[in-house]
């Protein structure tokens with residue numbers, strides 16, 4: 001029988017529970033009992049091959065073709081920059097709405113369909129709302145998205161064109177807004193999907209399974225994850241734990257919790273050895289997708305970090321923008337939140353916490369085109385020309401060294 005279990009004290013709840021957290025605030029996860037007999041099956045789709053590990057039924061009627069994203073060596077420039085020879089990039093920007101959120105929306109929408117729910121709600125700074133809007137549109141389930149005032153226009157427009165109802169909420173800070181709206185769920189009998197819900201995490205497991213296949217059963221030493229609500233990091237790790245329970249691997253990756261220095265409640269707690277989060281309020285970062293200053297259920301991450309020897313690192317605004325330029329210089333245009341892990345692993349390598357020959361995967365969580373306002377902070381050089389001076393201009397360009405040659 002499928003059940004939900006609270007992740008610290010192990011309280012058990014019905015699988016159908018609408019609230020995403022236990023009464024005491026702990027995050028919930030789908031209890032993975034009976035995986036001993038689970039195996040990888042034949043099938044063209046990832047969810048078919050790993051159906052034994054999934055609590056919801058997925059099919060082509062709700063899929064938008066998420067996943068199958070490249071996992072490739074980062075290349076010489078980024079390996080040299082970080083000092084990590086075996087640096088790999090998992091390019092989750094190649095999902096249908098250009099972020100990894102699509103994997104969680106797949107299972108969230110599958111759950112809503114299974115429960116016969118006509119409406120599903122979500123709270124998001126942008127990517128999750130955009131993704132839920134698209135998957136809601138695909139499945140014929142109405143999406144209501146609550147966004148904070150600072151959500152980028154690109155992401156709001158994307159939600160709207162998929163037909164979602166977008167509610168922009170004025171609130172003192174995002175975590176307060178989140179708690180308030182999550183609290184509406186049981187009274188309104190409305191599933192309010194947050195970034196750390198148990199069913200989303202089941203979708204993020206699929207990225208772990210996909211990397212397991214792509215690396216032919218090899219498990220990387222480290223996986224660096226820009227972390228905010230914590231759903232992604234715990235879903236990925238849960239995936240590897242379940243592979244181990246099923247006897248498909250003998251080892252687990254060590255996760256790296258990455259945050260912006262401006263909003264770093266998890267990293268500071270791990271660094272100081274605390275088992276409680278001290279909320280960060282009133283701070284902003286250019287990495288607007290990772291701004292949960294007080295992530296509900298986040299205490300679980302602190303315990304896991306200690307128990308499993310995870311690493312944690314935070315990065316400044318300048319380091320984030322620099323990392324975004326370096327990734328772009330290597331061919332990957334990602335949003336600032338996604339760039340944080342490059343800067344973080346470079347610092348961890350310099351501190352001797354990662355070795356030169358460790359295999360390290362960076363999760364490139366979202367596309368650069370999703371937040372154009374950042375260009376106000378990245379210098380953009382354009383050569384102005386006209387048809388009379390174009391020949392002379394091109395001659396000058398060919399005689400000069402390329403811009404951005406610094407890297």
Ligand SMILES: *Cc1c(COP(=O)(O)O)cnc(C)c1O
Nearest residue numbers: 127228229230231232289365366
């Ligand atoms: C949502 C998001 C994150 C953070 O993931 P969580 O599951 O909230 O921890 C990181 N990067 C991008 C681009 C995101 O959209």
